[in-house]
Each structure stands twice: as C-alpha cells, then as structure tokens.
Amino acid sequence: MKPIRIIGVPSDYGQGRRGVDMGPSAIRYAGLREKLRDMGLDVTDLGDVPVPTPETRHIDNEKLKYLDEVIAVCTALCERVRDVVAAGQIPLVLGGDHSVAIGSLAGVAAAGKRFGVIWFDAHGDMNTDETTPSGNIHGMPLAASLGLGHPSLTELGGPAPKVKAQHVVLVGARSVDADEARLIRQSGITVFTMAEIDRLGMGTVMEQAIRIAGDGTDGIHLSLDLDALDPMFAPGVGTPVNGGVTYREGHLAMELLADSGRLLSVDVVEVNPILDHRNQTGRMAVELVESLLGKRVM
Numbered sequence: 001m002k003p004i005r006i007i008g009v010p011s012d013y014g015q016g017r018r019g020v021d022m023g024p025s026a027i028r029y030a031g032l033r034e035k036l037r038d039m040g041l042d043v044t045d046l047g048d049v050p051v052p053t054p055e056t057r058h059i060d061n062e063k064l065k066y067l068d069e070v071i072a073v074c075t076a077l078c079e080r081v082r083d084v085v086a087a088g089q090i091p092l093v094l095g096g097d098h099s100v101a102i103g104s105l106a107g108v109a110a111a112g113k114r115f116g117v118i119w120f121d122a123h124g125d126m127n128t129d130e131t132t133p134s135g136n137i138h139g140m141p142l143a144a145s146l147g148l149g150h151p152s153l154t155e156l157g158g159p160a161p162k163v164k165a166q167h168v169v170l171v172g173a174r175s176v177d178a179d180e181a182r183l184i185r186q187s188g189i190t191v192f193t194m195a196e197i198d199r200l201g202m203g204t205v206m207e208q209a210i211r212i213a214g215d216g217t218d219g220i221h222l223s224l225d226l227d228a229l230d231p232m233f234a235p236g237v238g239t240p241v242n243g244g245v246t247y248r249e250g251h252l253a254m255e256l257l258a259d260s261g262r263l264l265s266v267d268v269v270e271v272n273p274i275l276d277h278r279n280q281t282g283r284m285a286v287e288l289v290e291s292l293l294g295k296r297v298m
C-alpha cells in the first residue's frame with residue numbers, strides 16, 4: 001500500500017446543519033492514525049485545510065449557498081490533494097460535508113491523473129444550481145466534477161470535466177430528487193441503487209463498479225459519504241435515509257476495493273458528531289477505512 005496522507009477539511013458550508021465541521025475531529029478521535037499505523041502503513045496527518053470562520057459566512061445566492069466559502073475551501077484542498085497524489089501517496093480527505101469532494105477530485109485531476117470515481121452515497125449529489133431543491137452545494141459535487149453546473153464549481157482548480165461519466169459509478173443511492181434523476185440519466189454515469197445491491201449482491205456490484213471505474217484509468221477515487229450506510233450503523237449524518245448499506249456490505253465493498261489495488265485517493269465525508277451516538281459514526285468511518293487499506297482478519 002502507498003503512503004497515506006490525512007487531510008482534514010472542517011467545513012460545513014455545503015449544507016444546512018452545523019456539526020459536520022467537527023467530522024475530522026470525530027474521525028481522528030476514533031483512532032484513525034494509530035489504527036492505520038498498527039496495520040504497518042506509512043501514515044502522516046497533514047492537519048486541516050484552512051476554513052473561513054462561520055462568523056463571516058453569508059448567503060448571497062439561495063441556489064448556491066455559501067458559494068464563496070465553498071470555493072475557498074475547495075481550492076485550498078485541491079492544492080494539497082494535487083501535491084500528495086503527485087508525490088505518489090494516497091490522500092485520505094476527512095470532511096466536512098460532501099462539497100469538499102469538488103476540491104479533492106479537482107486535485108487528483110490537477111496531478112495529471114485520468115481517474116475513475118466510485119461515489120458511495122444514499123444520494124445522487126448530481127444537482128446543479130438549476131435543479132437544487134435546497135441550494136446546498138453538498139448536493140452538487142458529483143455533477144460539478146462531471147462538468148455540470150456553475151462554472152465556479154466545474155472549473156475549480158482546472159478545466160472541466162474532472163472525470164468522465166463513463167468512469168463514474170454511484171453505489172447505494174436511494175434518495176434522488178426528480179430533476180436530479182433526469183440529470184443522472186442524461187449524464188451516462190452508472191448507478192447501482194439499493195434495489196440493485198439487493199438483487200445482485202454487493203460483491204457483484206463492486207466487481208462491476210471497480211471494472212467501470214478502473215479499466216482504462218490510472219486508478220480509482222473513492223468518495224465515501226457515511227450516509228450510504230444504513231442509519232443503524234451510521235446515525236451521525238445530516239441527511240440520513242433508511243434502507244441503506246449494512247455493516248457487512250460496507251466492509252465487503254471496501255475489501256474488494258482494497259484487493260483491486262487500484263485505489264488512488266479517498267474522501268470520508270458527512271460525519272456529524274452532534275447527531276451521533278457516542279461517536280459510533282466516526283468509529284464506523286475508521287473501521288471502513290481500515291478495510292479499504294487492507295485490514296483482514298488474518
């Protein structure tokens with residue numbers, strides 16, 4: 001396994017509920033670095049990307065809330081991710097809400113990589129400023145990375161698109177807005193909803209996802225929204241949806257991705273300790289990352 005570089009992004013500017021800005025602390029407090037070091041990995045925590053203080057926050061555009069703040073955070077993250085990927089290391093980005101993925105995908109692209117994306121999420125995150133029901137940018141990062149939406153997001157850190165639809169797979173979807181569904185169909189990305197996971201099994205779904213994201217690319221970016229998991233296992237998220245990925249399915253997905261040897265970069269987002277029970281979701285995040293980076297029973 002390549003060296004791992006942890007980057008915290010304590011930002012909640014992409015969504016309405018405070019608390020997800022404490023996600024990096026919660027995940028670190030659950031023992032992330034120590035547990036990965038115990039596995040024999042080369043791990044360094046690079047600390048946090050600077051985030052403007054909430055006291056300065058303001059909404060200019062109801063369809064793109066906190067746009068300036070999201071751009072500032074994502075631009076800083078993009079530069080760090082770019083440098084880590086260019087050095088041959090794996091960036092492990094700790095959110096923060098899912099808008100931070102605009103910065104991480106821009107950073108992988110800026111390092112000159114042609115990559116695929118596996119987007120693990122209860123939601124599509126495929127809204128634009130024209131389709132959004134909430135104005136929250138955390139509902140837009142996958143669209144933005146594919147070149148759909150406001151130019152200040154699609155062109156952040158480099159030209160759009162950051163990734164091609166033919167190499168993008170959404171896994172775990174079960175809550176998609178009507179206009180967003182239309183955009184998803186038009187885009188040509190591959191979607192495995194919970195219904196498909198039920199029918200095919202997570203093993204088959206991930207085999208196909210890894211092939212789609214991995215074949216013909218330099219590697220795979222995993223964007224792991226903890227709300228992909230069932231709220232029973234990850235209650236500490238801002239937008240929980242019932243009927244999610246189980247504990248076992250989650251670990252199986254991470255193990256198969258580890259075994260593929262194609263992992264390039266990772267986001268772990270939407271952990272909100274204010275809504276959590278005794279950091280259960282932060283601990284779940286750490287466990288999943290362990291499986292993703294090669295932890296096995298024996």
Ligand SMILES: NC(=[NH2+])NCCC[C@H](N)C(=O)O
Nearest residue numbers: 098123127134136138139239
């Ligand atoms: N990253 C997330 N948790 N996204 C939730 C998005 C919810 C909804 N589709 C919206 O656009 O507002």
Ligand SMILES: [Mn+2]
Nearest residue numbers: 098121125225
């Ligand atoms: Mn998401």
Ligand SMILES: [Mn+2]
Nearest residue numbers: 122123225227
């Ligand atoms: Mn989500």
